[in-house]
Amino acid sequence: MAVQVDESHARTRILEAARQEFFKKGYEGARMQAIADAAGINKALLHYYFNNKETLFNEIFEASFRKFIPHVEEMIMQEEDIFIIIKKFVHAYISLMQSQPSLPLFLFHEINKDADRVFKLIFNNAQPTMMLHLFQKVDKAQKKNLIKPIRFEQLVMNIMSMCVFPFLAKPMMQRVMSFTDSVFDDMMEQRKQLVADFIIDSIQIKNIQ
Amino acid sequence: MAVQVDESHARTRILEAARQEFFKKGYEGARMQAIADAAGINKALLHYYFNNKETLFNEIFEASFRKFIPHVEEMIMQEEDIFIIIKKFVHAYISLMQSQPSLPLFLFHEINKDADRVFKLIFNNAQPTMMLHLFQKVDKAQKKNLIKPIRFEQLVMNIMSMCVFPFLAKPMMQRVMSFTDSVFDDMMEQRKQLVADFIIDSIQIKNIQ
DNA sequence: CTTCTTTTTAACCAAATGGTTAAAATATTA
DNA sequence: TAATATTTTAACCATTTGGTTAAAAAGAAG
Numbered sequence: 391m392a393v394q395v396d397e398s399h400a401r402t403r404i405l406e407a408a409r410q411e412f413f414k415k416g417y418e419g420a421r422m423q424a425i426a427d428a429a430g431i432n433k434a435l436l437h438y439y440f441n442n443k444e445t446l447f448n449e450i451f452e453a454s455f456r457k458f459i460p461h462v463e464e465m466i467m468q469e470e471d472i473f474i475i476i477k478k479f480v481h482a483y484i485s486l487m488q489s490q491p492s493l494p495l496f497l498f499h500e501i502n503k504d505a506d507r508v509f510k511l512i513f514n515n516a517q518p519t520m521m522l523h524l525f526q527k528v529d530k531a532q533k534k535n536l537i538k539p540i541r542f543e544q545l546v547m548n549i550m551s552m553c554v555f556p557f558l559a560k561p562m563m564q565r566v567m568s569f570t571d572s573v574f575d576d577m578m579e580q581r582k583q584l585v586a587d588f589i590i591d592s593i594q595i596k597n598i599q
Numbered sequence: 600m601a602v603q604v605d606e607s608h609a610r611t612r613i614l615e616a617a618r619q620e621f622f623k624k625g626y627e628g629a630r631m632q633a634i635a636d637a638a639g640i641n642k643a644l645l646h647y648y649f650n651n652k653e654t655l656f657n658e659i660f661e662a663s664f665r666k667f668i669p670h671v672e673e674m675i676m677q678e679e680d681i682f683i684i685i686k687k688f689v690h691a692y693i694s695l696m697q698s699q700p701s702l703p704l705f706l707f708h709e710i711n712k713d714a715d716r717v718f719k720l721i722f723n724n725a726q727p728t729m730m731l732h733l734f735q736k737v738d739k740a741q742k743k744n745l746i747k748p749i750r751f752e753q754l755v756m757n758i759m760s761m762c763v764f765p766f767l768a769k770p771m772m773q774r775v776m777s778f779t780d781s782v783f784d785d786m787m788e789q790r791k792q793l794v795a796d797f798i799i800d801s802i803q804i805k806n807i808q
Numbered sequence: 809c810t811t812c813t814t815t816t817t818a819a820c821c822a823a824a825t826g827g828t829t830a831a832a833a834t835a836t837t838a
Numbered sequence: 839t840a841a842t843a844t845t846t847t848a849a850c851c852a853t854t855t856g857g858t859t860a861a862a863a864a865g866a867a868g
Contacts (some may be wrong), residue, residue, distance in 0.1 A: 415627070417628070422855075433857085434858085437858070437859095501770045544790070546785065547790075551761045561711055567755075577753065581753070587801075587802070588757060592800040595667045632825080670811095
C-alpha cells in the first residue's frame with residue numbers, strides 16, 4: 391500500500407490548491423477546474439480523492455477554522471504579567487495572519503453567507519477555553535488597578551481588530567495608500583511591537599509620582 | 600413620461616434587493632432569481648432595467664465603494680484640535696458602518712477576488728484628499744509634541760481597524776462570544792466613545808507636572 | 809512478473825443559471 | 839381616448855459547471 395504523506399502526492403497538492411482557490415474566490419467563485427489545474431492534475435482525479443466540491447470545501451474549512459485562533463492557552467495560564475500576555479498574544483496573532491494572510495477574509499465571507507451551515511460543520515470543535523483564561527487575567531489586573539476598567543469584549547475586539555484587520559483590508563489599502571507587498575510586510579512586522587504598545591498605552595494606569 | 604424617484608418603483612426596489620443579495624452572497628453567490636423575488640418582480644423586468652448581472656453589480660459596487668469613506672473632509676479642514684478630529688472621525692466611521700453593516704465585507708471580498716477588475720471600475724473616482732488633510736493635521740500635532748511619533752499609515756490602520764473590524768467579524772463573534780444583535784448594537788454604540796478614547800490614550804503625550 | 813494503486817484520457821450528462829423573447833396586460837400620462 | 843411606459847406571463851436557449859464513467863496507461867511494491 392502506498393501511503394500519501396509526501397507533499398508531492400496528488401492528494402496533498404489538491405488540498406493546497408483547493409485551499410488557495412477557495413480562500414481567494416470563495417465557495418461559489420471557486421472552480422473545480424482551476425483547482426485541478428493548480429494541482430497539476432485533472433478533474434477525474436479530484437473525484438477520485440474527493441467525492442464532490444462540498445466534501446473538499448468542508449475538509450478545508452474545518453481545518454482553517456481551527457487555525458484561526460492562535461494556540462497561546464498555555465502561555466496565558468503560565469504568565470502572570472498581563473502586559474506580557476498581551477504582547478505575546480499580539481505577536482502570535484499577527485504571526486498567524488502572516489502565515490495565512492487570506493484566512494480571515496475567507497472565514498468571514500463564508501460565515502456571513504450562511505452562519506448556520508458553517509457552524510454546524512464545526513460544532514464538534516469545543517469552545518476554546520483560551521478566552522476564559524484571558525478574561526480571568528484581565529479581570530485580575532483590573533482588580534489590582536493595573537489597567538483601566540474596560541469591558542472584556544471590547545478589549546478583545548480592539549486587540550483582534552488591530553491584529554486581523556490589516557490582512558482583510560490589504561488589497562484596498564494597497565491601492566488607496568499605494569504601498570507595495572514589501573512595505574506591507576514590513577508594516578506587519580512592525581505591528582507586532584506597535585499594536586502591543588498601542589494597547590498597553592491605552593489601558594495602562596500610569597503611576598504619576 | 601413616468602420618472603422613477605419614488606422608492607416604490609421597481610427600479611429602486613431592484614437596486615435595493617440586488618444590493619442586499621450581492622452584499623450577503625458576493626457576486627458569484629448572488630442569484631438573479633433571488634433578487635427578482637426580493638424586489639417582488641420577475642426576471643424579465645430585471646432585464647428590462649438592467650442588461651445583465653454585471654451591469655447591475657457594477658452600478659451597486661460603484662455606489663457602495665464611494666460610501667466606504669465617511670465624508671468628514673470639511674470637518675477635518677476646519678477643526679484644529681487633533682483629538683476632536685479623531686473623535687469625530689471615529690464617530691462618523693462607526694455611524695457609517697452601523698448604517699451599512701455588511702458593506703466592508705462585500706467590498707473586501709470582491710477586491711480580494713480581483714482587485715484589477717474592481718479598481719478599473721472606480722478609476723474615475725478621484726482619490727479623496729481627506730487622507731492628505733488628516734495626515735497634515737497629525738503631522739502638525741506631532742511637531743507640536745501633542746502626540747507620540749507614529750507612522751501615519753499605522754495610525755490610520757489602527758483607527759480603521761477598530762471602527763470597521765467588528766462589522767466584519769460580527770457573525771463569528773456572535774457565535775464565539777455568544778451575544779445577541781441587541782448586545783452587538785449596544786457595543787457598537789459604546790465604541791463611538793470608547794475607540795476614540797482608546798486611540799487618544801495611546802498616542803497622547805501627557806504632561807506630567 | 810503480478811498485483812494493486814495512482815493517474816490520464818476523452819468522452820459525456822444533468823442541473824443550475826444567466827439571458828432572451830414575444831405577446832399580452834396593466835398603468836400612466838398627454 | 840390615444841400613446842407611451844411599465845409589468846407580467848410563459849416560454850425558451852446557451853453556457854457554465856459540477857459531476858460521472860470506462861478504459862487504458864503508468865507507477866509502485868511484493
